[in-house]
Amino acid sequence: MRILILCTENSCRSQMAHGFLKSFDPTLEVYSAGTKASGMLNPGAVEVMKEAGVDISGHTSDSVDKYIGQTWDYVITVCGGANESCPAFTGKVKHRLHIGFDDPSDAAGSPEFIHSEYIRVRDEIKARFHELYVTKLKDHE
Template identity: 40%
Template sequence: MTRPPLRVLFLCTGNSARSQIAEALLNHKAAGRFVADSAGSHPAPRVNPHAIRVLAEAGVPWAGHPPQGADALERERFDIVITVCDRAKESCPIFPGQPVQAHWGMPDPAEVEGSDDAKLDAFRETLCVLQRRVGLFLALPVESLEPLALQARIRRVAEEGA
């Protein structure tokens, strides 16, 4: 019997950059093992165009959904919840089913000031870091690990994929 894909939720503050990029990367590379979604603790009005651009440059399809609040998903069941910013970690809602939770903190590329090139470089760096982390995540034997061991391994991904 084939096991259904594990559901992964990526959370950040605005759901306009980091979490959208992480969702797109995991869905693109998951090969049916995972289904990713993303949300924000305080969703932005729109996805940052630089996030969409760097995904396109990398050949990664973007789901196209607007930023959504984590509260809209509070009744959803996720197997794994990963926060990608410190603010979202502090305000992460409690989801049903006791999902494995981990934190992959990283700077918000949308906060970079300066030229358009400087901003794009920040988004490209975010994409590179998340590509490494998603790659390490996909290499984990998730299906065979107990929840506490899985949580520890997913948390370690942030250190190894920095």
């Protein structure tokens, strides 16, 4: 099963969703990309994922252009920006979903508050993508 997770910068939310899906089932072909890829991972996302036992430090931040024209079982957007500017895929996309999350990199305040926002969003992503995995992806080849 081939899954592409899209966000704007491909540095935070899409990377966390990518990491969690692979942790649920290493046999899934999971990729993530951005409509305006930053080219780097958000350090806060890497840190809170490591705290959750998932290492995403080896991921790359890639442009969606790399994946246009390919065949996908699921294309999932995780932020409003990507949902609004999601490109038309010229390949076959069986299912297109939008599961939106707040951007923790927009959080302002004390370092403790900002860290807590990364944790909150990480845990929301884990819960929503685990539900998706159990209801639609697991054993649904």
